[in-house]
Amino acid sequence: MARPDLLVVGGGITGQCAALSAARAGARVALVDLGLNAGSTANAGSLHVQMQSRFLRLNPHLAENLESSLPLYLSAVKAWEALDAELGGVELTREGGLMLAESEAQLAFLEEKAERERAKGLDVEILGHNALHRMAPWLSEEVIGAELCRDEGKLNPLVANRKMRAALERAGVEIRRDRITALEDGAAPSALGTRRHSAGQILLATAWGTSALLAGTAVHVPTPPEPLHMNITEAGAYEIHHLVQHAERPITLKQFRSGQVVIGGGWEARLSEGAGAPGIRKESLLGNVALAARIAPGIGGLRVLRTWAGYNTPVDGKATIGPLEAASRIHLALPGDAGYTLGPVVGQSAAALALGAEGPIDAAPYSPARWRG
Ligand SMILES: Cc1cc2nc3c(=O)[nH]c(=O)nc-3n(C[C@H](O)[C@H](O)[C@H](O)COP(=O)(O)OP(=O)(O)OC[C@H]3O[C@@H](n4cnc5c(N)ncnc54)[C@H](O)[C@@H]3O)c2cc1C
Known part of the structure; x- marks a missing residue:
């Protein structure tokens, strides 16, 4: 050229x-x-x-x-x-994203956040326990409410x-x-x-x-660079349609059409020397998937197929x-x-x-x- x-x-x-x-x-x-x-x-x-x-x-x-x-x-x-x-x-x-609350304090944080986001034009709503569980029956009963962002x-x-x-x-x-x-x-x-x-x-x-x-x-x-950890499971029935996060705990969770569940949300990986890829931390793997299974108990039986790390900026x-x-x-x-x-x-x-x-x-x-x- x-x-x-x-x-x-x-x-x-x-x-x-x-x-x-x-x-x-x-x-x-x-x-x-x-x-x-x-x-x-x-x-x-x-x-x-x-x-x-x-x-x-x-x-x-x-x-x-x-x-x-x-x-x-x-x-x-x-x-x-x-x-x-x-x-x-x-x-x-x-289909929207849910940010979950497991305590009244977390729900209050989401209510205040939603107010600020609405003022910027976002389509957000706070859901109480019953409305949330009708929408996402796969969630743990411990989750008492959520912010839904339809965008x-x-x-x-x-x-x-x-x-x-x-x-x-x-x-x-x-x-x-x-x-x-x-x-x-x-x-x-x-x-x-x-x-x-x-x-x-x-x-x-x-x-x-x-x-x-x-x-x-x-x-x-x-x-x-911020080295971060990720996991993906084998396929289960496709039930989780939302992007899922938590008001206080580091997690993002979603399901691909294949039924595989992708679990991450900011768990640390290891900065590599030189130009290599970041390394995996066993503590992040275990902590991340345990948190995911606590929030969505139905995925607890799925095996993790692959774990990797990458640099966020x-x-x-x-x-x-x-x-x-x-x-x-x-x-x-x-x-x-x-x-x-x-x-x-x-x-x-x-x-x-x-x-x-x-x-x-x-x-x-x-x-x-x-x-x-
Ligand atoms: C594990 C993990 C999960 C994430 N999940 C999400 C998510 O779900 N949603 C979301 O929105 N974001 C997510 N992010 C953040 C997102 O991936 C990054 O912010 C985004 O990909 C950045 O894109 P980019 O093109 O700006 O940079 P990058 O994708 O980082 O690309 C930069 C490129 O520049 C090249 N480069 C750098 N220096 C040089 C050089 N000197 N000469 C030549 N080439 C060079 C690199 O090789 C690289 O290919 C995640 C990040 C990580 C690490």
Whole structure:
């Protein structure tokens, strides 16, 4: 390919969606990726919209970032629905998400949270014991209520990742394998790896790899990787239609159409030395599946087929979208928390800004300006 109009660095869901939308808009696009540790190949396929209690618990100082981003999450699920149709189906359903309470204090927390979310346009409702158990009879009797967010859903990331890759090839995106170690900005920007990758514009969708690439620029984004644990069971009868979380305990739980139950929710994995994949912690495996079986006793008899870990990059709980500086030809596309949900809308928006086109959202609130200096 002659010098591409856009070079995307990072081939997770954000970079792929940036590349696909730019190619579909008629740009010549190349995508370069190191081929290691994408959060997108480790994620659980939850389409998150309501504020995750885990993030609020761990980062009370960043609650405002998450709350002000709620409209972006609503745009994100619409972007996923469009992608689902475009890719010919990624098992996406939007039957809502339940955040469970096992005590009056947890229910009070959800009531207050729902109030704030309703003010941002989310379709949320607090369910008492009877209404909840009619809707989700597989839940433990210990669960006394829940917040239902009708905007939430789930998809199968294995299917989505495979179909995205094929769509990129069909759209003529050139896929390159390289580790980028430095960037040159200016009229003819380049990304430097084992070779020089020059392009009209460069877009970084490099998640945990971003802060190292920005060393030497005036933009400092902390992107430490957060190693997280996941499990998947053998298939059972398909009964759990909602995305399930908890008001106070680290869990997300959902069932694929195959009947397999995907269990995660923020249990720790081990940071690896060098470029290796994160390691599994036995304590996380046992604690995570025990909690799942307590909440949904019917899945207790299913065997865990596979356990894995991946790097999440929540940054400050708010997306970063746009050029490093007004005149820069290097752009950022970092989704923040629940990055698989946000990846398509963030990638599409960043690509549109890079190409001077109209994007799907007003990206001004997510400008990299907050990271300058
Ligand atoms: C276990 C787990 C479960 C999760 N579950 C969910 C979920 O259910 N729902 C949800 O919304 N989110 C979930 N997340 C978060 C989500 O997966 C990530 O936030 C999202 O995938 C980030 O996408 P991305 O494309 O921005 O980055 P990534 O998918 O992390 O991709 C970044 C890419 O950049 C490449 N790269 C980095 N540095 C360089 C470099 N110097 N040169 C070349 N390439 C480079 C990497 O190789 C990688 O391929 C989960 C995360 C984990 C770890």
